Amino acid sequence: MAAPVIFIDGDQGTTGLHIHDHLRGRSNLQLLTLPAAERKDLRRRAQAINSCDIAILCLPDAAAREAVAAIANPAVRVIDASSAHRTSAGWVYGFPEWQATQSQHIAEAHRVSNPGCYPTGAIALLHPLIEAGLLPRTYPVSIHAVSGYSGGGRPAVAQYEGASAATAPAFQVYGTALAHKHPPEIERYSGLSQRPLFVPAYGAFRQGIVLTIPLELRLLAPGVNAQQIQSALERHYAATAHVSVIPREQTSNITGLDPQALNGSNDMQLGVFVNEEYGHVLLTAVFDNLGKGAAGAAVQNLDLMLAA
Template sequence: MSAPVVFIDGDQGTTGLQIHERLRGRTDLQLSTLAAADRKDPRQREQALNACDIAILCLPDAAAREAVSMIANPKVRVIDASSAHRTRPDWTYGFPEMATGQAQRIADAHRVTNPGCYPTGAIGLLRPLVQAGLVPRDYPLSIHAVSGYSGGGRAAVDVYEGPNASQALPYQTYGLALAHKHPPEIQLHTGLAHRPFFVPAYGAFRQGIVLTVPLELRLLARGVDGATLHDCLATHYAASDAETTHVQVVPLEASRSMTHLDPQALSGTDDMRLAVFVNEEHGHVLLAAVFDNLGKGASGAAVQNLNLMIERM
């Protein structure tokens, strides 16, 4: 059997470039891309999309939907890195460690939607706790996150790395209309009853994320404490059926000695590190995730899903 053909549609953006770099030189697949002159030619794109075995879409939402509509070949499988299909029930959510059997569902799927970068951290922290009943579905959740500027795509990279980089803000909170596209995705895949409050920000570093979720123990079920929450996360990810899990939970004792979180700590990797911080006196718990927005938060996740899908071919 010949190596499967993988076509990257939109390999000139930050996510697409990293996926291309990761796949270049692999001998277990044939990498297909379009020449610069052909990228905006609908006929060339349609031909490439229907001639491949797996298409990876690294496009804006509207262009991703258009690309899917071009696919007439029923054998073509798709990994969409945009947010166009993340809440669609007919698409498989591409977070292998999220739930028991999820890696297998991805491996068997024809349509896989890559998680968003911020939702990867939020869902990674919250879904096991909500599913176990430790965090009520109607808890009034607030999620705070800061990402490297590459999360803003090429436009943000140009601001921070271009000729006027000295004028770029060192830190900026955005999404102040409180209508960011990620909360519906987070709500759906965690099982929350209500839209969570989400506050994103960019820092003056290229890649990496720190995402935090504060919890008040008085709003949780009687007897639930920081150790209970930590044990639930540790047990969930220790039992992950993904062949190679990229999610680790910091031991509770180790988290007690931590004094800060570095958003760049896992930059250049596909790992995500989860931690639980507890102040028993005040009844406060802080859930935290650290990972690379271009690794486990984007390109790394797409390649992880691709590897699972190739194994089933």
């Protein structure tokens, strides 16, 4: 039996290159690539996507929609790494750890939408707490996240690694219009009933994310405490291979979080930090924006689909 054919459409972008690196040399699949001169040829791209078993789309949103529209072969399965289909009907959300049955849903799906990098961390923290009844769906959630500049794609990489690198900012907050594309995805898959406030930033490092969500215990149900929050996260991720929770006894000794700590992996580490005197809790997530936040997640989903 021939190995399944995998076509990466957009394999020259930051996510596509990392996926290609992950898959190159694997004997259980065949990689289909187009010569440089044909990558923008719509006819050749349509031929390629219709001749593969699974297509991985690493494209801008509009191009991803065009690629899906070009599929005439009903056997073709798709993993879309863009944000084009993350809240679309008929698409399975590609976060295997989201809930207990999600890995099976992904394995059986024909259309899988990879989560966004920032939403991966936010949903990982919020969803188990909302499902456990510890965090009200109406809680006024604020999310702050700092990513490596590769999260901005080729233009940001060029800014930090090209001729103008010396003048690139060490740190920059962006999305100050508060209309970023990620909050609807976070709202839907975390279980919130209203849009969260989301403030993203880039730092002068290539990849990695640290994401934080502050909570005030006085705004939660009476009796809810940090230990219950910790336990809910630990229960939710107890059987998962790629998401872990920092043990409670270790957080008191941690004075800082390195966004690059898990670079090169498909892992994510969650934390619950607490100041009992003030009733403040800080939820944290550290992961690689090009790993669990993009290419690593796509490969994880691909492996689930190949095993089905």
